[in-house]
Amino acid sequence: MCLGIPGQIVAITAPERMMAMAEVSGVRREVNVACVADGPLEALIGEWVLIHVGFAMSRIDPEEAEKTLIALHELGEVAEATGQMAEADRALAQ
Amino acid sequence: MKYATEFRDPAAAKTLLARIAHVADTLGASREAPIPIMEICGGHTHSIFRYGLDKLVHEGIEFVHGPGCPVCVLPRARVDEAIQLATRPEVIFTTFGDAMRVPGASQSLLQAKAAGADVRMVYSPLDALELARRNPEREVVFFGIGFETTTPSTALAIQQAAREGLTNFSVFCNHITVPEPLKAILDDPFMNLAGFIGPGHVSMVIGTHPYDFIARDYHKPVVVAGFEPLDILQSVLMLLTQIAEQRAGVENQYARVVPENGNPVSIAAMADVYEKRPSFEWRGLGEIDSSGLRIRPAYRAFDAEEKFGIGYAGIRAEIADPEGCACGQVMIGHLKPTQCPHFGKGCTPETPLGALMVSSEGACAAYWQYGGARAAAE
Ligand code: SF4
16 A cells, blocks of 8 residues: 555546546556646646556656556556556446 | 565675674674664565565664554554545545554444445545535545645635635545654653664655754664665664764655755645644654644634534544553564564454554564564464
8 A cells, every 4th residue: 555656647537636647557547646747738638647545646758657556566556556447437437 | 585586786785784894893793782774664665574674684773563554553442533524415525545543433434425425535635625615515525544645735725725726525534744753752751762864755855854853862863764664774873883983863764855054835735734733643652742833723624523513523432452462562663563462463454453463564464474473473
């Protein structure tokens, strides 16, 4: 739970709620960007961030993102995170 | 060195291991008289076992596993209170998956769900908020657990709920803080630690200064570390170097993610929504002063304890840990998981007795999953 997962911001979805769409290991997920925004939200598009429980908590460079993803894959954390996202989608649809 | 082939950069790992061995030798560290280093964060524990770092490093380095696994330190009484909430007919109880299997006095949330409680696994507190929007006739309660890495997320979710005027969303707050249990461990006269590997992602939020007291008052070095294997090895080397030079400071190996002063938005959100509880119960460790957070009166409407009169806002049951279980001793590094009489017998990941066996960040589960633990139990 304490390991974040890297994602790339691909669009701003609801600026009034600081929400953006991120692509996380092939899965699209809406995330909150309040903790990484320090200017216009549009500037975040294309940026890599470390995502914890649906919140972008830190900006990281692409190389760091790639290294982190490899390590997380080996720890089984990527499958766990994307599995939780899918499970959450089911919980919402219920 | 069979593990080394799994490293992205085996040459770098080899060099670090050799340098660690050199310093350990000059310090006279041996298997009989090892240098005990505590990794505070369960993510580090998982990584250490996954890569077999405990076997690769010089035998005079001992990794002592710390209390930094949020579900591991959740006491049985809190799980029972969560189940009480979840079984209320009007409640949709939302939780991270990790917390589903943590045993309470008689049940886990997973078992409560099987028995008919509306328990839903979510990825984020924002999912719980969305459920509240979609189900105005139901009460959506989010099980807030975790250290400073997840605390800002529930704070921001509560602020958002307040802005929207949602009246059917609340948080059952079990957020805890890292520095206070470390102080409790350092004050333990039986504790013998030479230094600490500091948690990377907690520090990304709170910065490195909350650990200053460890160096200043207890003269122990701290190195905040990333969780990749090379990060951990590098941090071990940085700690040993401080020890060899008789220094004790807080150093930051993970500066690429951890700013010295943390994340200002997160810190502000936490300060706005939460205040310290006088004390909070930790599984195996008992009550620790100022170690837990509760929701400030200004946000009382979003506090599930106040809303439903349970937990610290109600009458709390005293629930002891299971007979003979060594969770508390393992949690603070006094015992190895294999020294617990239940390890691998009454307690396995399939039938966990203690929470340390539930999460991949728990020392017992990590021992079981990687490296000879099964053999030791048989
Ligand atoms: S083996 Fe089970 S009961 Fe024993 S310390 Fe580990 S989690 Fe607790």
